[in-house]
Amino acid sequence: MSTLLLSLETSSPICSIALHRMETGALVGQSELRLEKSHSSHLSVLINQLLENSLHTLADLAAVAVSDGPGSYTGLRIGAAAAKGLCYALDIPLVAISTLQSMAHQVASVTARPEQFLFCPMLDARRMEVYAALYQCTGAEVLAPTPLILDADTLAEQLAHQSLLFFGSGAAKFQALVAEHPRAGFLTGIEPSAVAVGALAVEAYRRQDFRSVAYYEPFYLKEVYTTTPKAASLPKKG
Incomplete structure (x- = not known):
């Protein structure tokens, strides 16, 4: 079996x-x-x-x-x-x-009194952008996965009412902006x-929550753009 x-x-x-x-x-x-x-x-x-x-x-x-x-x-x-x-x-x-929900589960499962926090995994998306989401300790989604441009006011509404834990490859960029916020906590080494x-x-x-083997595609969140090399776009001679 x-x-x-x-x-x-x-x-x-x-x-x-x-x-x-x-x-x-x-x-x-x-x-x-x-x-x-x-x-x-x-x-x-x-x-x-x-x-x-x-x-x-x-x-x-x-x-x-x-x-x-x-x-x-x-x-x-x-x-x-x-x-x-x-x-x-x-x-x-x-x-x-x-990916983001699994990272949140990874942290919530080892956090003391996890009900006191919202869990915010952040994946680096280059420059000051991250892919992020918010979850309760139960796994309930508070903010769906989304690309975020980071500044000092990012997630200000959520931080005004509850403590948030930030982690993942993009969290360090946000820490530099809100490190002094009393409700913002940061964890390192979470991958x-x-x-x-x-x-x-x-x-x-x-729950029998399965995907179609034939048609499944990953959730990229943003479209992937490809460009044609300049040399390939030049007209042929002769």
Whole structure:
């Protein structure tokens, strides 16, 4: 009987995978690589090694979960392609979990008196922009994932009424603007993790909250723009 959930987190430079037991939600194992541009060449290797080290095979998978984004366009596409390929080949369901929500869950689950805070994951989107969202400790969404241009007044209304915890690759930029605010707290070292994706994916599986293997696309949040090299746009001679 297939009893495991495999989770993939490729939205950041970290390539992360995890295995959870479907019945209990217990973590079986995890693995990650912190190498630039390692996702495409190492993801399948990590999966095979983790299954082998935990004495399991692909046949033991009941579902595959993937980090849904936002995050790295290339990383998200690699994770989605791997997850869809496994689900199609094994004829098992696909689960997608918000990158930002999984980060909030990761922090809320180890925070004392978490009901006193709103949790604000921030992913760096270059310059003074971040991808951010707000969640209660229960996972309830207060502010949907959105691109934010950071200034001293960002999230001022929320900070006026409740303490917020900020974390993720974009939080340091905001800390420089509101470091003295009494209701703004900042955490370091919080990064997207397949373990948090898997914890939420087990719950989603029980609700049968599945995605179409054929048509699923990651949530990029913003359109990706590509340009044609100038040399390619020049008219041919002759």
